[in-house]
Amino acid sequence: MDARYLCGRTDPLLVPEGGQAFLWKREQNGISCSHLRGGVLVRACGEGLCIAPCTAEDASFWRNYFDLDSDYADLLSPVADAPLTAAMAACPGLRVLRQPFFETICAFISSSHNALSRIRTIMQNLLLLGENGSFPLAEQIERAGVKGLERVGLGYRAPYLYKSACMVREGLNESAFAGLSYEQALSQMLRFPGVGEKVADCVLLFSLGYRQAFPVDVWMLRAMEELYGIGGKPAKVKLRAMDRFGENAGIAQAYLFHAFRTGSLSAQSAAGRAGSTYST
DNA sequence: CGCCAGGCTATCC
DNA sequence: GGATAGCATGGC
Numbered sequence A: 001m002d003a004r005y006l007c008g009r010t011d012p013l014l015v016p017e018g019g020q021a022f023l024w025k026r027e028q029n030g031i032s033c034s035h036l037r038g039g040v041l042v043r044a045c046g047e048g049l050c051i052a053p054c055t056a057e058d059a060s061f062w063r064n065y066f067d068l069d070s071d072y073a074d075l076l077s078p079v080a081d082a083p084l085t086a087a088m089a090a091c092p093g094l095r096v097l098r099q100p101f102f103e104t105i106c107a108f109i110s111s112s113h114n115a116l117s118r119i120r121t122i123m124q125n126l127l128l129l130g131e132n133g134s135f136p137l138a139e140q141i142e143r144a145g146v147k148g149l150e151r152v153g154l155g156y157r158a159p160y161l162y163k164s165a166c167m168v169r170e171g172l173n174e175s176a177f178a179g180l181s182y183e184q185a186l187s188q189m190l191r192f193p194g195v196g197e198k199v200a201d202c203v204l205l206f207s208l209g210y211r212q213a214f215p216v217d218v219w220m221l222r223a224m225e226e227l228y229g230i231g232g233k234p235a236k237v238k239l240r241a242m243d244r245f246g247e248n249a250g251i252a253q254a255y256l257f258h259a260f261r262t263g264s265l266s267a268q269s270a271a272g273r274a275g276s277t278y279s280t
Numbered sequence B: 001c002g003c004c005a006g007g008c009t010a011t012c013c
Numbered sequence C: 001g002g003a004t005a006g007c008a009t010g011g012c
Helices: A056-065 A072-079 A082-090 A101-111 A116-127 A138-169 A182-189 A197-206 A218-228 A234-261 A271-278
Strands: A003-006 A025-027 A030-033 A040-045 A048-052
Touching (some): A072 A234, A082 A234, A101 A138, A116 A138
Antiparallel strands (some): A030 A040, A040 A048
C-alpha cells in the first residue's frame, strides 16, 4: 500500500540538499531513505507527494514528518516581502521537517564548524551503530564510547555527542519538551554540550516544530546582510529576523537559506561560494 | 601545502 | 558583559 498526499506543488528533491536532513538520497524519480519506517521512496506526484510503501500507521508519521497539514504560503503571507517572495518562488514545495529528536541532535552537533558533505558522511556512519537499519538510540551511541564516535569522523565533537547522548538517555528527550515555550525549550537545548544557540535553533525548528526559531549561521549572516541590510553579530541578526518574520520566522529562514545558497536570490550568485559542498 | 567548513568552548579582559 | 584562539577531519 502506498499513500498520496496533496500539499501544494511539492518537490521532494529539496529534502536531501536543504540542510535539514542528511540521510536522504536522491533517486531518479524522487528521494529515498532507509532508516525511517523501514525505508521509503518519496516522489512528486502531480500536486503532492507519493510515499511508498506506506501502511496506515506510516501515514500519520509521514504527515507529521513532512508537516503536510501546513500551508507555508498562507502562514508567511503577512510577512512575505520581496526577497522572501522570491525565495519561496525558488523553492516550491519546500518543507520544514519534523525529524526524530535524537537523530536531529546528532546531525547538528556534527554540523558545527563542518562541511555539509561531511555531515552526511558522519550521519551515515552513525547509522551503522543502530539496529535493523534504524538510527541508533541514545544508549547505542553511548555504547560506542568517545573512541567509537571519533572513529565515525566526529573529531573533537565526539565527547560532546557522547555526553549529550547520556543526557538524552537520562530523560532530556523529546517528551521533556512537551508544552515548553520557545524560550524554555531553547534554554533546555543549551544544556547539551556542543549545542550553542545556532544548533539549538536547528533542533527546535527541524525536529520539535518551533517555527519561530531562526537559526543564524554564516549563510544567513550573508543573506540577511545582502537581502535586508541587516548586519552585525548572529544574536542581533536573529532578533531582527524574528521581529521581522514573527511566529513563523523559521519557515522563512528555510526558504531564504536554501534559495540564497543555491544562488537563486543574490546578484552575485552564492552558488559559487557553496562550491562542491552542494553536490552529493 | 594552506584554507575552509550550518560553531562551540574555554579563557582572556 | 564582549572579544579571541583552538579545535579533528577531510575536500579543494
